[in-house]
Amino acid sequence: MTTNHSLAIEKLTLGYGDRTVIDDLDMSVPAGRITSIVGANACGKSTLLRSMSRLLKPHKGHVLLDGKDVHQLPPKQLARMLGLLPQSPIAPEGITVSDLVGRGRHPHQGLFSRWSKDDDKAVADALDLTQTAQLADRAIDELSGGQRQRVWIAMALAQHTDLLLLDEPTTFLDVSHQVEVLDLLTDLNRTRGTTIVMVLHDLNLAARYSDHLIALADGRIHASGTPEEVLTEDCVRAVFGLDNRIIADPVSGKPLMLPLGRHHGGHSLASTRSR
């Protein structure tokens, strides 16, 4: 089992140049649980995740891991505790699947230590779990979008961190691979105690698979809590400008959002949205 690291955000302001994207945000991530961040395009979800993994320096405020500012921690030390799958990761040209997944082991190697059997096992397990073992010798550039996405997830898994941040891990995946990846993240959470924070656009999968939901709007938290507390008709209207109905998911009992459109009994609310 993992150590339950605490991850918290205090008065965080993020942006690019003069432009503020996240404004004075306070947030804490429940340790050992699955948290999903939802929100409209461009509301700041990826910006927030990047800053939580020290890829983006805050204008103000702190991201605290076990009380220490992540922006002050040595990169390798942080990478042994926290892994990030970015929204659009870029692979070195020509790299093979097994070499890319192997890069996930980099934080575990010392200055002079060689590749070990543990590294071999971590890579083989990650390939197995993501059903990408049969792609091991292929070049990343030659894979389909969904295959590539599963390889990136494998790389994040090989890193063996107690905290895993994933920015839209189900992008490009067909519906069965989406469920497979979310089941896999749930397995990791249950068996290793991994704390998971992910950005998801599918609100219904987010409600089903998360212990905790955070709805972001315009760089602020509009609502946070259990899926039942957050996924309400009012919240979806306010955050996405979408007329909708919420019913109980007949499989899980969690809230299930049915989008309405102008052709299916809904009203266009686009003008009520701020962005």
Ligand SMILES: Nc1ncnc2c1ncn2[C@@H]1O[C@H](COP(=O)(O)OP(=O)(O)OP(=O)(O)O)[C@@H](O)[C@H]1O
């Ligand atoms: N590198 C950058 N330089 C300047 N502005 C940026 C940069 N990255 C993002 N932005 C801007 O910051 C805002 C938030 O972007 P961000 O990528 O965090 O949104 P998001 O919520 O992840 O959206 P999506 O759902 O489309 O992925 C957007 O207006 C975007 O144009």
Ligand SMILES: [Mg+2]
């Ligand atoms: Mg994004």
